[in-house]
Amino acid sequence: xxxxxxxxxxxxxxxxxxxxxxxxxxxxxxxxxxxxxxxxxxxxxxxxxxxxxxxxxxxxxxxxxxxxxxxxxxxxxxxxxxxxxxxxxxxxxxxxxxxxxxxxxxxxxxxxxxxxxxxxxxxxxxxxxxxxxxxxxxxxxxxxxxxxxxxxxxxxxxxxxxxxxxxxxxxxxxxxxxxxxxxxxxxxxxxxxxxxxxxxxxxxxxxxxxxxxxxxxxxxxxxxxxxxxxxxxxxxxxxxxxxxxxxxxxxxxxxxxxxxxxxxxxxxxxxxxxxxxxxxxxxxxxxxxxxxxxxxxxxxxxxxxxxxxxxxxxxxxxxxxxxxxxxxxxxxxxxxxxxxxxxxxxxxxxxxxxxxxxxxxxxxxxxxxxxxxxxxxxxxxxxxxxxxxxxxxxxxxxxxxxxxxxxxxxxxxxxxxxxxxxxxxxxxxxxxxx
Amino acid sequence: xxxxxxxxxxxxxxxxxxxxxxxxxxxxxxxxxxxxxxxxxxxxxxxxxxxxxxxxxxxxxxxxxxxxxxxxxxxxxxxxxxxxxxxxxxxxxxxxxxxxxxxxxxxxxxxxxxxxxxxxxxxxxxxxxxxxxxxxxxxxxxxxxxxxxxxxxxxxxxxxxxxxxxxxxxxxxxxxxxxxxxxxxxxxxxxxxxxxxxxxxxxxxxxxxxxxxxxxxxxxxxxxxxxxxxxxxxxxxxxxxxxxxxxxxxxxxxxxxxxxxxxxxxxxxxxxxxxxxxxxxxxxxxxxxxxxxxxxxxxxxxxxxxxxxxxxxxxxxxxxxxxxxxxxxxxxxxxxxxxxxxxxxxxxxxxxxxxxxx
Numbered sequence: 001x002x003x004x005x006x007x008x009x010x011x012x013x014x015x016x017x018x019x020x021x022x023x024x025x026x027x028x029x030x031x032x033x034x035x036x037x038x039x040x041x042x043x044x045x046x047x048x049x050x051x052x053x054x055x056x057x058x059x060x061x062x063x064x065x066x067x068x069x070x071x072x073x074x075x076x077x078x079x080x081x082x083x084x085x086x087x088x089x090x091x092x093x094x095x096x097x098x099x100x101x102x103x104x105x106x107x108x109x110x111x112x113x114x115x116x117x118x119x120x121x122x123x124x125x126x127x128x129x130x131x132x133x134x135x136x137x138x139x140x141x142x143x144x145x146x147x148x149x150x151x152x153x154x155x156x157x158x159x160x161x162x163x164x165x166x167x168x169x170x171x172x173x174x175x176x177x178x179x180x181x182x183x184x185x186x187x188x189x190x191x192x193x194x195x196x197x198x199x200x201x202x203x204x205x206x207x208x209x210x211x212x213x214x215x216x217x218x219x220x221x222x223x224x225x226x227x228x229x230x231x232x233x234x235x236x237x238x239x240x241x242x243x244x245x246x247x248x249x250x251x252x253x254x255x256x257x258x259x260x261x262x263x264x265x266x267x268x269x270x271x272x273x274x275x276x277x278x279x280x281x282x283x284x285x286x287x288x289x290x291x292x293x294x295x296x297x298x299x300x301x302x303x304x305x306x307x308x309x310x311x312x313x314x315x316x317x318x319x320x321x322x323x324x325x326x327x328x329x330x331x332x333x334x335x336x337x338x339x340x341x342x343x344x345x346x347x348x349x350x351x352x353x354x355x356x357x358x359x360x361x362x363x364x365x366x367x368x369x370x371x372x373x374x375x376x377x378x379x380x381x382x383x384x385x386x387x388x389x390x391x392x393x394x395x396x397x398x399x400x401x402x403x404x405x406x407x408x409x410x411x412x413x414x415x416x417x418x419x420x421x422x423x424x425x426x427x428x429x430x431x432x433x434x
Numbered sequence: 435x436x437x438x439x440x441x442x443x444x445x446x447x448x449x450x451x452x453x454x455x456x457x458x459x460x461x462x463x464x465x466x467x468x469x470x471x472x473x474x475x476x477x478x479x480x481x482x483x484x485x486x487x488x489x490x491x492x493x494x495x496x497x498x499x500x501x502x503x504x505x506x507x508x509x510x511x512x513x514x515x516x517x518x519x520x521x522x523x524x525x526x527x528x529x530x531x532x533x534x535x536x537x538x539x540x541x542x543x544x545x546x547x548x549x550x551x552x553x554x555x556x557x558x559x560x561x562x563x564x565x566x567x568x569x570x571x572x573x574x575x576x577x578x579x580x581x582x583x584x585x586x587x588x589x590x591x592x593x594x595x596x597x598x599x600x601x602x603x604x605x606x607x608x609x610x611x612x613x614x615x616x617x618x619x620x621x622x623x624x625x626x627x628x629x630x631x632x633x634x635x636x637x638x639x640x641x642x643x644x645x646x647x648x649x650x651x652x653x654x655x656x657x658x659x660x661x662x663x664x665x666x667x668x669x670x671x672x673x674x675x676x677x678x679x680x681x682x683x684x685x686x687x688x689x690x691x692x693x694x695x696x697x698x699x700x701x702x703x704x705x706x707x708x709x710x711x712x713x714x715x716x717x718x719x720x721x722x723x724x725x726x727x728x729x730x731x732x733x734x735x736x737x738x739x740x741x742x743x744x745x746x747x748x749x750x751x752x753x754x755x756x757x758x759x760x761x762x763x764x765x766x767x768x769x770x771x772x773x774x775x776x777x778x779x780x781x782x783x784x785x786x787x788x789x790x791x792x
Contacts, residue, residue, distance in 0.1 A: 037749030038756075046749075075748040082697065083489075086690060087733070090485040109596050110692050113612035129594060177583065179594050179694050186593050206696075304747060417593055424530075424600050427613055 027341060028072040029065065029330055031056065032092035034102055039079035040206070041233040043263050044315055048103060049075065050305050051319025054297045058289075059327055061296040066330050069340050082106040089114070098330065098347045099123050101322055105180040108132075115140035116429040120344035121351055123329075125322045126151075126257060126280055130183060131417035133382040135352070138418065139431040142351045143381025144325060144373045145280050148256070149414060150405035152184040152228075154386040155254055155278060156191050158403055159226050167196045172224030174215060174231070174239060177203040180258075181230045187413055194409070200224055209235040216242040229255040236264035240272050250274035251390070260389060262313040262396070270393040278386050281321040281370045283396050285312030289365030290320070314389075314396060321370055328364075329354050352377050371402045377433035382414060383407045437785040453635060470624055475617055484616050484689075486730055491627045492685045494725040497709040498634050498718060499677025504707070505716035506638060507670035508650030509559050513552075513571035514678045515702030516578035520548035521679025522686040522693060523588045526597045530590060537602040537610055538622060541683040545676040551578070552675020559667050575700050582695045598692045610687045619688040626684065630677065635718055637673065646670050647716075678706075712763060714773025723774035727766075732759055 035049035036042060056071050065071055074095075076088035085107030089100060100115075100122050102108045108128035115122045116139065123142045124132070130149040132141035146154075160166040173188060175181030181203070192199045200222045202215045212235075219227065227248065231239055236259045243253055251274035260277020285294065290312060297303045298311060310316055333342045333350025342350070354375035361369055371385040385402030422428045437458050444450045454460045474487060500514050524547035528540040555574035559567050582588060589597050601611030608614045609622050637643050645666045648656035657663055686693045705728060713724020735755050739746045746754075770777045784791070 035748065037747075038752045042749075077748040077752040079752065082694070083690065087485045090481050094480065105594075106596075106694055106696060109594055109598075109694070110690060113598070113691055117612045131593070178696060179596055182595050183593070420593075421598075425611070427601055427611070 028070050029098060029341065030072045030074070030092075030096045031099060031326060032088070032095075032097045033073050033075045034078050034085060034088050034100065034104075034107065035075055036078050036080045036103065038077060039081065040209075041080045044233055044258070044261060045080065045103065046304075047261075047263070047310055047313055047315040048319035048322075050303060050310065051316040051321075052101070052323045053319075054293050054303045054305070054311075055289075055320045055323035056327070057297045057302055058293045061300075061302075062292055066327060067334055067340055071327075071330075078102075078104065078107060080104050080106075082110055086110050093118055093120060096343065098342065098344055099326060099351075101125065101326070102128070105129070105183065106178065109179060112138070112141055113425075118344070119348075121348045123322075123326065123351065125325065126318075127180065129421075130187075130382075131414050131421055133380045134411075134414050134418040135376065135378045135380040135431070136418075136433055137415075137422050137428075137430050138380060139429060140348060141380060142375070144351075144354065144375065145371065145381065145384030146386055146405060147382050147410070147414070148184045148230075149187040149410050150382050150384070150407075151256055151278055151386055152187050153191065153406040153410050154403040155228055155256070156188075156195070157406060158254070158388060158400070160195065163225075169225040170198045170200060170222065172200050172202060172219055172222060172227040174202040174204060174212075174219070174227060174229050176209070176231050176233075176235050177205045180232065184230060184256075186417065187410065190409070190413055191406075204231070204235055204239070209233065210238050212238050212242050216246055216248075219243075219248065220246045225252065227253045229253070229259045231255065231259040236261070237267050240265065240268050240275060243275075244268065244271040251276065254278070254388070257318075257386070260391075260396070261315045263315070265391050265396075272391050273393040275391045276388050276399070277391075277396075279314065279389050279396075279398075280384070280386060281314075281317045282368065282398065283312060283314045283317055283389075287366050287369055289324075290317075292365065293320070317369075324364065324366065325354065325356065325373070328356060328360070351375055352380070377431065382411060437782065437788075439786075453639065467628070470628075471621075475620065480616050483620050486733055488620055488623050488689045489685075490725055490729050491623050492681050492689055493706065493709060493729050494722045495627050495630060495684065496678050496681035496706050497713060497721040497725050498631060499674045499681060500706050500710050501713075501716065501718070501721050502634065502638070502646070502677065503670050503674035504710055505714075505720075506643060506650060507646040507667065507674075509556075509667065509670065510564070510568050510707075511571040511674070512568055512700065512703045512707065513555060513574035513578070514675075514706050515698045515700060515704075516575045517548045517552050517675045517678040518682025518685065518702065519578060519582055519695070519698030520551045520675075521545060521682035522698070523582060523597065524548070524679070525683040525687060526590075526599075527588065529600060529602065533600075533602075536604055537687065538604055538626070541626070541680060541687060544683045545679040548679025548682070549672040549676040552671045552678070553668050556668055556671025556675075559671065560664060572700070575703055579695055579699060582698065594694075596692050596694045597686065599687050612691060614688075623684055623688050626680065630680065631718060634673075634677070638718070642666075642669060650716075708763070712766060712773055714775025714778075717773070717775035719778060720773050720775030723778065727762075727774060728759075731762070735759070 036045035056073055060070050074092055078085040078088055085102060089111060097120050100111055102111055102124060105127050108124045111122045121140050128143060130147035132138040133143040133147045188199055204212055204215055229239055253275050255277035257278045257280055260279060265272050294311060298305060329350040332353045333346040334340060336349050337346045352375050356373040358372055373384050383405055385404050387402050388400040389396045390399045439456045442457055496518055503509050503511055521544045525541050525544040558570040589595055599610050601608060601613055607618050609618050645661045648661050649666045653663060709724035709728045712727050714720030732755050735758055736751055739751055
């Protein structure tokens with residue numbers, strides 16, 4: 001018995017090492033999918049992963065791939081953990097990966113220095129290192145549609161347009177105390193000096209996500225005129241509940257686009273009425289492309305969604321939007337290079353020439369789904385417009401047009417931060433843009 | 435039949451007290467070293483070296499560190515994740531201030547910083563024992579985590595709050611930073627781990643190590659026969675944190691390339707403690723076995739369905755992984771509470787009499 005088990009174990013290990021070395025790319029477009037369906041943030045990670053995977057599956061099922069080349073995906077579980085994320089990266093990068101969507105700012109920070117070495121672009125859609133949007137300094141990193149700094153400037157711009165301006169007001173900033181939450185602080189400090197408002201910061205540690213009474217006690221003491229939140233996972237629901245408990249005016253509480261999902265607000269329900277959050281993609285399933293996803297993937301039982309109603313929620317649509325951008329970048333790369341099967345370097349060109357105009361979005365069956373994205377060599381993701389949505393007690397309602405970020409100011413700050421990042425790295429690969 | 439010391443006579447005390455008294459063991463050690471230094475670099479894939487071997491060696495070193503404290507001196511610590519962080523952050527600061535110094539030297543130097551921090555937090559061990567000591571080391575963990583976030587000087591005021599490893603060369607070979615080749619990093623980690631394991635083995639088998647074990651077995655008796663608890667306990671904390679600190683520096687500089695506070699949180703402390711317990715308290719071999727069990731086994735389990743061609747969701751595999759590893763930990767501890775090292779010893783004992791057990 002023991003002998004059998006040992007032999008079995010040896011066989012499996014041998015097979016494992018052989019497989020890892022012999023797996024090859026073949027005639028396909030390989031897009032590894034880093035996702036997290038386990039761990040403390042699984043509630044947010046699952047719909048994103050579903051939206052992303054389902055759209056790619058739909059393209060394969062409906063069109064037979066992109067220009068005839070099927071997309072191959074491989075899901076790797078990161079659990080929102082940087083070490084596991086890097087392990088996923090190492091395990092998949094040798095198979096001809098075209099792009100990585102790390103779905104965690106922590107993992108993104110780890111992958112940014114590896115991207116130029118392995119020649120695989122990193123696409124952190126609406127998260128990650130803001131400075132990476134400076135194309136001259138970060139040729140391999142993309143942040144479409146907008147960085148955290150853009151988003152913060154848009155939110156501040158919105159606040160400035162309300163109640164007679166932001167000057168002299170007090171803004172409370174409650175954030176998850178990890179790389180992600182701290183990311184917009186430098187810009188917030190710049191803006192507060194420039195526009196003459198005061199900032200009070202309320203950090204929430206990962207361990208205290210679900211018990212924020214001390215932070216909200218401080219909020220009650222400080223009485224900020226507006227609250228801005230950079231939260232994720234269980235932190236969002238808890239914060240909104242606590243805000244309701246201290247009777248903070250909900251319509252003066254604005255979350256970023258990771259703090260405005262259906263799963264965050266449903267547990268609070270009517271008490272959260274008026275809460276606003278930023279977003280980049282519309283919610284709802286009334287788009288031809290999403291109907292196709294339902295028809296070709298979900299109804300055929302090929303999706304991992306638990307319930308049909310998950311399709312069209314905020315995070316599902318965001319994952320889907322991410323997949324749309326990837327697919328369109330592959331198309332752009334194929335067109336530019338004339339090749340059907342592309343590699344990471346071609347993909348990088350594809351991202352720089354990404355053009356998700358209103359017409360193109362209509363063509364692919366997502367009219368008015370999101371605001372246009374136009375890539376360039378210089379700009380890898382800053383300046384895309386952001387809109388606000390508001391919770392009506394049951395669902396999200398889009399309440400604003402695109403609020404363009406304060407592009408000049410943000411760009412200047414981004415360039416400064418990018419220079420600082422590159423300064424102590426002598427061999428760092430940069431590019432010059434015409 | 436093959437593993438038997440019949441005919442091997444010892445003619446001096448030195449031979450008799452050798453760490454590997456049996457010839458086959460000595461051959462085995464050279465064989466393992468040959469595998470690690472020659473076979474794996476020659477035939478291993480990049481994934482095997484970068485995501486399996488390097489982390490395994492790093493965690494093995496940290497486990498040796500904690501084993502010195504917990505296994506040999508009998509003091510439990512839940513602060514070793516943070517002590518690893520002290521090593522990483524101090525290397526980062528040293529590399530910033532001395533850009534031209536050999537980075538390997540700086541990594542080893544950083545151990546002294548974590549040793550100093552470890553000694554400070556080891557002071558309560560002179561007064562308190564057991565669970566109460568666990569609580570004070572846990573306090574060290576939380577305090578240090580707080581310090582890594584709230585003292586921006588430690589991460590050079592980076593906006594992201596993360597430490598990013600700059601590129602450094604040793605003898606014109608790039609060993610740190612994203613351009614460093616996997617092999618150069620692997621060889622640096624492997625060499626450091628081998629040398630430090632050898633040093634640990636010598637300390638443990640020498641006078642200092644014996645005084646640690648006396649403290650562990652019965653501190654009052656040890657004190658009566660002339661072991662100074664102050665020196666023994668603090669030296670154990672110092673050596674232990676030194677190892678943890680170097681492991682932390684290796685983890686960030688030669689494996690991850692960048693790290694945030696989350697890389698050194700309390701889960702890491704628990705992970706290392708599990709490696710010590712699973713591997714076997716008070717055993718250097720056990721430290722390697724424990725690290726392999728906790729780090730490599732999940733990677734193998736994750737790879738199995740892909741190889742078998744089974745179409746299982748990544749998340750399901752991950753859940754199964756948690757369950758299997760958890761069940762195995764419980765199973766192993768029931769079968770052999772003294773850890774894998776003890777199983778290894780029993781296996782060797784059985785091998786000696788095989789195939790004619792009496």
